[in-house]
Amino acid sequence: MARNKFDVDERLESPFRWQHLKRAGKYIARHKYKMLAALLLSAMASVASLFIPKITQWVLDEAVPNKDTAMIGRMALLFVGIIALGIVFTTIRSRMMAHVSQRIIHDIRSDLFAHLQKLPFSYYDSRPAGKILVRVINYVNSVSDILSNGIINMILEIINLVFIVVFMFSTNTTLALVIIAGLPFFIGIIILIKPRQRRAWQNQSNKNSNYNAYLAESIDGVRVSQLFDRQEVNISIMERLANACRDAWLRAIKISNTVWLSSETMTQLVLTFLYIAGVYWMGGGKMVSFGVILAMGQYVSRFWQPITNLANIYNSFVNNIAYLERIFETMDEPVIVDDVPDAEELPPITGEVDYQDVTFAYEENINVLEHMNLHVRAGESIALVGPTGAGKSTVINLLCRFYNLNGGKILLHDQDGKAHDISQVTLHSLRSQLGIMLQDSFIFSGTIMDNIRYGRLDATDCEVIQAARRVRADELIRKMPQGYQTEIKERGGNLSQGEKQLIAFARTLLSDPAILILDEATSSIDTQTEKLLQEGIREMLRGRTSIIVAHRLSTIKNCDRILYISNKGIAEMGSHDELMAKKGLYYQLYTAQVDPSA
Numbered sequence: 001m002a003r004n005k006f007d008v009d010e011r012l013e014s015p016f017r018w019q020h021l022k023r024a025g026k027y028i029a030r031h032k033y034k035m036l037a038a039l040l041l042s043a044m045a046s047v048a049s050l051f052i053p054k055i056t057q058w059v060l061d062e063a064v065p066n067k068d069t070a071m072i073g074r075m076a077l078l079f080v081g082i083i084a085l086g087i088v089f090t091t092i093r094s095r096m097m098a099h100v101s102q103r104i105i106h107d108i109r110s111d112l113f114a115h116l117q118k119l120p121f122s123y124y125d126s127r128p129a130g131k132i133l134v135r136v137i138n139y140v141n142s143v144s145d146i147l148s149n150g151i152i153n154m155i156l157e158i159i160n161l162v163f164i165v166v167f168m169f170s171t172n173t174t175l176a177l178v179i180i181a182g183l184p185f186f187i188g189i190i191i192l193i194k195p196r197q198r199r200a201w202q203n204q205s206n207k208n209s210n211y212n213a214y215l216a217e218s219i220d221g222v223r224v225s226q227l228f229d230r231q232e233v234n235i236s237i238m239e240r241l242a243n244a245c246r247d248a249w250l251r252a253i254k255i256s257n258t259v260w261l262s263s264e265t266m267t268q269l270v271l272t273f274l275y276i277a278g279v280y281w282m283g284g285g286k287m288v289s290f291g292v293i294l295a296m297g298q299y300v301s302r303f304w305q306p307i308t309n310l311a312n313i314y315n316s317f318v319n320n321i322a323y324l325e326r327i328f329e330t331m332d333e334p335v336i337v338d339d340v341p342d343a344e345e346l347p348p349i350t351g352e353v354d355y356q357d358v359t360f361a362y363e364e365n366i367n368v369l370e371h372m373n374l375h376v377r378a379g380e381s382i383a384l385v386g387p388t389g390a391g392k393s394t395v396i397n398l399l400c401r402f403y404n405l406n407g408g409k410i411l412l413h414d415q416d417g418k419a420h421d422i423s424q425v426t427l428h429s430l431r432s433q434l435g436i437m438l439q440d441s442f443i444f445s446g447t448i449m450d451n452i453r454y455g456r457l458d459a460t461d462c463e464v465i466q467a468a469r470r471v472r473a474d475e476l477i478r479k480m481p482q483g484y485q486t487e488i489k490e491r492g493g494n495l496s497q498g499e500k501q502l503i504a505f506a507r508t509l510l511s512d513p514a515i516l517i518l519d520e521a522t523s524s525i526d527t528q529t530e531k532l533l534q535e536g537i538r539e540m541l542r543g544r545t546s547i548i549v550a551h552r553l554s555t556i557k558n559c560d561r562i563l564y565i566s567n568k569g570i571a572e573m574g575s576h577d578e579l580m581a582k583k584g585l586y587y588q589l590y591t592a593q594v595d596p597s598a
């Protein structure tokens with residue numbers, strides 16, 4: 001299932017479509033008035049600056065020969081005015097566009113994050129977290145500039161170009177034709193290198209993604225790495241990935257630089273031709289003045305500058321389109337575990353559950369469960385035991401609908417006795433009636449109070465403390481520096497495993513679920529605390545259906561029924577006493593773990 005890991009390049013699911021740009025337009029359209037204003041300001045500053053070569057021409061051809069000092073003074077004032085206008089307008093425009101760019105980042109990121117929140121477990125199973133992070137952070141940053149400033153600059157350069165062409169032709173038609181003669185060659189070069197350039201940037205984005213994936217994994221697993229003294233190996237892997245990243249970037253830049261190089265060469269060639277032609281015509285007595293040749297010389301760079309800029313913007317587009325593709329690919333990732341159309345609200349349930357002929361596979365054709373049937377009575381406590389990897393967690397994952405079934409169905413009964421297929425009810429109404437405590441007691445950064453309240457956001461402080469008391473966490477929390485207000489670091493970095501589990505337990509109890517699901521919930525709690533906790537659990541379980549996955553069999557001896565999961569289904573089922581008397585798989589497991597004579 002793992003479609004890629006840190007050293008495997010991502011494969012683009014869909015080729016580039018112009019629709020991507022159209023779709024990006026949705027994010028730009030919201031800021032159209034600001035962008036229009038910025039464009040107008042820049043256009044005015046640009047057009048005004050086009051008078052500078054004209055000023056040179058007027059001064060050289062009229063003011064200097066006629067020794068008109070008043071005219072020279074007026075021209076100097078006009079020159080300074082144009083420059084000042086340019087500075088003011090450009091400053092206002094950059095402020096406006098910085099704002100627009102930040103809004104675009106915010107909007108794309110919010111949409112991405114909202115979608116990521118809905119994606120099923122299978123999506124996260126299949127790719128490293130770093131590759132997801134790089135899309136949300138780096139790629140969004142990168143595309144926001146091209147979608148805001150890039151678009152404005154592109155329109156601006158086109159406007160510039162039109163005005164420059166008008167100015168050039170109004171100054172001298174023949175020399176203007178010499179200047180634009182190099183354009184078809186340049187366009188030909190761009191068309192030729194485009195496919196290579198796009199592939200190079202895609203490759204660079206892959207390598208960057210791999211690098212980030214490994215970085216995220218290494219930070220996450222730093223404790224294990226240090227424990228196994230893996231630092232040297234990790235550094236060399238990181239170096240390899242960083243080198244791949246650098247090489248891909250250099251390759252992409254090398255191809256992109258061809259564009260810049262071609263336009264620079266073209267500018268110099270055209271300038272040479274212009275001066276040769278101009279001087280030749282001047283010598284031949286044609287009506288080309290020195291001022292006109294100098295003004296046209298300035299227009300050459302002013303004509304080729306926007307073309308070079310457009311080529312650079314185009315470069316950036318090609319580069320960023322690779323990122324845009326990744327962003328939209330993530331947004332288009334189907335939410336395969338979602339409410340079906342017309343999904344009904346699951347009414348309050350009794351806790352009665354039916355697994356009917358359930359078959360499930362994480363990976364195609366590798367069934368973890370096959371035709372499994374199970375009826376759980378309301379209020380019954382069920383324990384799932386069995387060998388590692390047998391499918392115990394899977395049985396509860398499916399009840400929570402973290403994954404869709406490959407066959408069969410799971411039914412929950414409401415208080416009127418009606419059975420509801422969990423795939424036909426809303427996820428919210430289903431999960432809000434289940435209290436789930438997974439193997440990894442994930443603790444968020446924030447206070448202990450906040451973490452427990454995560455179970456039910458409208459719970460009062462009193463209710464939070466009550467829940468903590470029931471799982472025997474209250475005393476332990478009160479001993480902490482700020483009690484319930486103690487700040488917990490990310491992932492509960494300043495707590496022991498057992499403390500994390502107790503807090504997670506209180507969080508689950510607070511949600512007051514109809515069905516309580518505990519997956520290895522007490523594995524890290526010491527025997528003394530566990531004894532206390534068991535009392536809390538017993539009280540909590542009263543009148544409530546519970547499904548408990550446990551490896552420490554002493555903790556589930558009192559469950560109503562114990563299911564031995566193995567061989568893609570339920571291999572044995574019964575109470576502790578019944579299974580012990582049977583002397584089968586459970587008996588072997590139990591005697592291997594607990595000394596029966598003890």
Ligand SMILES: Nc1ncnc2c1ncn2[C@@H]1O[C@H](COP(=O)(O)OP(=O)(O)OP(=O)(O)O)[C@@H](O)[C@H]1O
Nearest residue numbers: 001125362363368387388389390391392393394395
């Ligand atoms: N997200 C996943 N993607 C692919 N395969 C998975 C995934 N989760 C579990 N599996 C596989 O499915 C099988 C059942 O896993 P499950 O976690 O249900 O076992 P378990 O009985 O709870 O194991 P344990 O006692 O070790 O927790 C295992 O072979 C496991 O490798």
